[in-house]
Amino acid sequence: MSRVSTVLMPAHVEYGSRIAGARREHNRSEGCQFDAAHEGGRYDIGPLGEMAISILKESGTVELDGSQVRTTRLSDSCLILHEDDQDDKAFILVTCEDFPTFTARGFAYGRDGKQERFHRSSFFPPTEGPAEKAPMDQWLVARKEAGLKIDPHVAEVTFCWGYTTDPYGIHSDLSEEEEQVGRVYFARSPGSDTWASFRDLSDEIRDKLWNRIDSGALGPHAGFHVDKGGKVSWREGV
Numbered sequence: 293m294s295r296v297s298t299v300l301m302p303a304h305v306e307y308g309s310r311i312a313g314a315r316r317e318h319n320r321s322e323g324c325q326f327d328a329a330h331e332g333g334r335y336d337i338g339p340l341g342e343m344a345i346s347i348l349k350e351s352g353t354v355e356l357d358g359s360q361v362r363t364t365r366l367s368d369s370c371l372i373l374h375e376d377d378q379d380d381k382a383f384i385l386v387t388c389e390d391f392p393t394f395t396a397r398g399f400a401y402g403r404d405g406k407q408e409r410f411h412r413s414s415f416f417p418p419t420e421g422p423a424e425k426a427p428m429d430q431w432l433v434a435r436k437e438a439g440l441k442i443d444p445h446v447a448e449v450t451f452c453w454g455y456t457t458d459p460y461g462i463h464s465d466l467s468e469e470e471e472q473v474g475r476v477y478f479a480r481s482p483g484s485d486t487w488a489s490f491r492d493l494s495d496e497i498r499d500k501l502w503n504r505i506d507s508g509a510l511g512p513h514a515g516f517h518v519d520k521g522g523k524v525s526w527r528e529g530v
Contacts, residue, residue: 338453344394439488444500
């Protein structure tokens with residue numbers, strides 16, 4: 293895929309921000325919102341990057357279906373992948389150093405991008421002081437434990453846009469390069485108030501949930517659609 297850019301119109305930016313706000317409201321009502329940043333527009337660059345790729349797909353300049361989008365404001369940033377990213381999905385890097393111009397820089401499939409020679413740790417210690425570290429550790433452990441008990445056949449799933457290096461939004465010392473925005477997925481058992489990041493699930497549970505998402509068993513795929521006339525719409529879903 294060659295490097296290609298598109299400029300979002302003010303109406304596109306407003307619409308994308310409204311979609312991001314609606315997603316935040318949905319997750320807040322479900323108890324799946326963890327940090328104050330989700331209340332503001334810090335992560336809105338994520339859905340706008342997805343919208344830009346949808347527009348480029350409709351124009352025929354990008355031809356990767358079923359892809360995930362990672363968006364950053366740094367022009368020289370690299371694509372960041374994680375162990376829980378799907379091997380058979382294409383991940384597109386979008387930069388936006390000159391808003392509202394969004395540039396598709398390139399892509400990598402999960403299986404190719406997760407080779408050992410590209411590996412850098414994506415785990416960062418919490419930045420809370422000594423008095424706050426223990427409660428935060430317990431909070432994280434509770435989510436890991438809940439994640440291991442999830443039945444993937446009946447689990448509920450949602451997503452929000454956030455820093456993929458920090459799905460729970462608990463780290464305040466991320467570098468600019470690490471502030472790459474994409475979809476972060478969470479699951480919980482029916483009736484539970486505890487949402488666990490897909491990163492805290494076992495490989496077996498996570499793979500079964502991805503299969504349910506990809507097959508449409510959990511509902512339609514959420515995403516932007518661009519018609520032949522260039523009108524952008526959003527389809528709610530997982």
